[in-house]
Amino acid sequence: MSTTRLLLLGVVRIFQPAYGYQLRRELLTWKVQDWANINPGSIYTGLRTLAKHGYLQELEEGPGHKPGRTSYKLTVDGESEYFTLLRKALWSVDGFQPDQMQAALSFLWSLRRDEVLAALESRMVQLEQRAKSAPFAERQILEDPGVPNHVLEMFRITTARDQGELDWTKSFHARVQEGAYSFAGEPPDWTPHPDMTTHWQEIPDPPKS
Structure with a gap:
């Protein structure tokens, strides 16, 4: 879950504010479904969960409350959580979860x-x-x-x-x-x-x- 959370917060941070469908499309170009074991269909759910926990702000929705039309940006707590997860992935070695370091590589430029x-x-x-x-x-x-x-x-x-x-x-x-x-x-x-x-x-x- 920490890898998924880092990837979602990180991609929002790059493109914010951005719509859910755009964020999903971007992550799929990173092939996260292959190396991070992220189900493409769960990306919208992950974004909404992060918003529910106060890490993302939902800015607006299109007609019909379509999940892909919701735009997101990081909250103050989201920014803090992003760096916490990034540093944890970078500083900790876990041989059973190599995807954590691979996710960290996507965002090392922010350190x-x-x-x-x-x-x-x-x-x-x-x-x-x-x-x-x-x-x-x-x-x-x-x-x-x-x-x-x-x-x-x-x-x-x-x-x-x-x-x-x-x-x-x-x-x-x-x-x-x-x-x-x-x-x-x-x-x-x-x-x-x-x-x-x-x-x-x-x-x-x-x-x-």
């Missing part, structure tokens, strides 16, 4: 470079500690007669993912340290072509159910 570097250094330490403890966890699995044999391979595939993430984190940290990409307080390193943003000036009808 300052020094914090991103510090967080990546923290992630490297956490991943190195997990690698150091892995042989002992594996030995425990092998010595426990109550644990099925296949559990060992489940553990090993998670360990392999951790090693891959550690290698990537080290290289990403080096690139950021050398000045790659743009972060908060810096001139943007990329702006969309005008043709890519014209659809945000329109209010399309939501797709027919």
Whole structure:
């Protein structure tokens, strides 16, 4: 749920105020249904839930109370929640939920470079500690007669993912340290072509159910 909440708050923050259908269409171009396990049909529900909890403000609705015609913007609480979730995803390593870091990558530009570097250094330490403890966890699995044999391979595939993430984190940290990409307080390193943003000036009808 935290990944879904971060993605919804983050995309609203980029385009606010924006209509539900536009936000849904944007998230689907990010393929969130594949890597974040977000059901496209649940995006409207997620937006309304965030509004109900005070994180989003519903600005207006079109005729017939169509969910795709409601426009949204972040509230003060929503802005705070966005940064809380972003920092949690960036600073915490969870081998069973790799989608959290992938979601964080979509919004790292809203943090300052020094914090991103510090967080990546923290992630490297956490991943190195997990690698150091892995042989002992594996030995425990092998010595426990109550644990099925296949559990060992489940553990090993998670360990392999951790090693891959550690290698990537080290290289990403080096690139950021050398000045790659743009972060908060810096001139943007990329702006969309005008043709890519014209659809945000329109209010399309939501797709027919």
